Amino acid sequence: MVLTIVRRSSALFDSIPSLFCDRAEFNLYPKLLFSHLQTWQTHGLQFTIPFMLRPIILLLISNIFMTFAWYGHLKDLKTAPIWIAIGVSWAIAFLEYCFQVPANRIGAQYFNLPQLKVLQEIITMIVFAGFSVSYMKVPVTRNYFFAAMLLAGAAYLIFSDKSHA
Numbered sequence: 001m002v003l004t005i006v007r008r009s010s011a012l013f014d015s016i017p018s019l020f021c022d023r024a025e026f027n028l029y030p031k032l033l034f035s036h037l038q039t040w041q042t043h044g045l046q047f048t049i050p051f052m053l054r055p056i057i058l059l060l061i062s063n064i065f066m067t068f069a070w071y072g073h074l075k076d077l078k079t080a081p082i083w084i085a086i087g088v089s090w091a092i093a094f095l096e097y098c099f100q101v102p103a104n105r106i107g108a109q110y111f112n113l114p115q116l117k118v119l120q121e122i123i124t125m126i127v128f129a130g131f132s133v134s135y136m137k138v139p140v141t142r143n144y145f146f147a148a149m150l151l152a153g154a155a156y157l158i159f160s161d162k163s164h165a
Contacts, residue, residue, distance in 0.1 A: 051106075051110075052110050054103075054106050055103040055106045055107030055110070055111070055116075055119075056103075056107075056123070058099045058100070058102055058103030058106070059099070059100065059107070059123050060123055060127065061099045062096050062097075062099035062100040062103055063096075063120075063123050063124050063128075064127055064131075065092055065093070065095045065096035065099065066093065066096045066100075066124075066127075067124075067127050067131045068092050068131075069089045069090075069092035069093040069096060070089070071131065071136065072089075072092070072135075073085040073088060074136070075135070075136055104116060107119070114158050114161075115158050115159060118151070118154050118155050118158045118159075121151055121154075122151050122152075122155055125147070125148055125151055129144065129148075
């Protein structure tokens with residue numbers, strides 16, 4: 001199943017269900033939270049998102065929020081009281097869940113639970129590597145590369161296992 005996305009005139013208040021899902025239950029998500037995703041198109045330009053890629057895109061967005069919630073305070077709120085760091089991290093984590101819950105619900109239609117988990121961990125490693133280097137200014141080491149290779153092996157094993165299909 002492939003979904004075609006076309007720019008709409010009221011893009012500010014369009015919601016993510018038209019982009020990532022076609023289930024009525026996802027209409028509950030705030031329209032303003034996801035509206036910026038549809039404003040990247042120009043007039044007349046169309047692009048497609050295969051349905052199976054939707055959970056991957058949502059997990060990628062979710063992981064960006066998750067990584068900032070877990071580690072951003074180590075740089076930005078280093079001197080702030082712990083309760084402020086917890087509150088800010090909790091607020092960011094809420095945004096993470098706004099993407100993670102629909103990602104897993106949609107992903108469960110195509111992937112089994114172990115596949116979703118390994119997919120999540122691979123996305124986490126990719127996002128964390130980018131976050132470490134670009135935001136925290138911590139270089140990725142050789143051991144990080146080896147850990148990524150082990151995750152690639154885990155992905156091969158979990159996605160080639162036909163007993164869960």
